[in-house]
Amino acid sequence: MSDHKIPLAGVIGAPIAHSKSPRLHGHWLRTYGIPGHYVPLHVEPDDLETVLRTLPKMGFRGVNITIPHKVAALEIADQISDRATLIGAANTLTFRADGKIHADNTDGYGFLENLKQGAPGWKPNAGPALVLGAGGAARAVIVALMEAGAADIILTNRTRPKADELRAAFGKKVRVVDWVKAGNAVEEAATVVNTTSLGMVGAPEFRVPLDGLRPGTVVTDIVYAPLRTKLLEAADAAGCITVDGLGMLLHQGVPGFERWFGVRPEVDVNTRAAVLG
Secondary structure, eight states: OOSSSOOEEEEEESSOTTOSHHHHHHHHHHHTTOOOEEEEEEOOGGGHHHHHHHGGGGTEEEEEEOTTOHHHHHHHOSEEOHHHHHHTOOSEEEEOTTSOEEEEOOHHHHHHHHHHHHOTTOOTTSSOEEEEOOSHHHHHHHHHHHHHTOOOEEEEOSSHHHHHHHHHHHOTTEEEOOGGGHHHHHHHOSEEEEOSSTTSTTSOOOOSOOTTOOTTOEEEESOOSSSSOHHHHHHHHTTOEEEOSHHHHHHHHHHHHHHHHSOOOOOOHHHHHHHHO
8 A cells, every 4th residue: 555645435315414335434443543534425426427527536435325316436447347237236335546436346255254253154045035125235145145145035015016127127037926915925935135214213114024023034124223133132032033224234334445545454342342332
């Protein structure tokens, strides 16, 4: 790493003040003694490309991208990873030495690493995986599950057409069920993943029937505010193996940090504590 330039990175969104990424990367910078900075950047959609083309000239090595810019960032990038192409969105940008922007998506990586850490005995081929929701996070999760070896993915969404779109995109390994039948799918699943905002602070409650949960089912929720959602509480009570959503945020940050600051960080109890404050 060059001594004459302080490495910079950040996270871009609108809004962005709520983001925990600055806490995460700030913790890693301190832990590894790296003289860099990671900053939150509120950027409106109309200004996104101008900002992204300017940041490399200011010493930025790259940025994370969050709502509402993940699709737009992919369209602006000069080079795109296969994962980002498949998912149709970018969350990690790296600025090349020649100024070109490389786009990647590490959400699926973060999801899988979180599952492996939180449920070490998890087997992707143990039975059907139920994915609740059909937004950008669901796309990343489905890609990750397929890459891990899941052969049967049940997908359900409050509006069926969005789920049908993903079925068309990902093929026969994905089967769609109506939202009103989500409770029946819970009973069938060996893995349950909530990718919706249901149950998050300020969002509607998670109301999918959960009486079909069985002991040993792996249940994870990408929501991490609150950390223990009603889905995870119900799963705990049913004897399931539960994995909270914070780890996905932590692990998805690893590849970007390594690319920008030259050190591969570890996700451990101190990392979680730092982000939770």
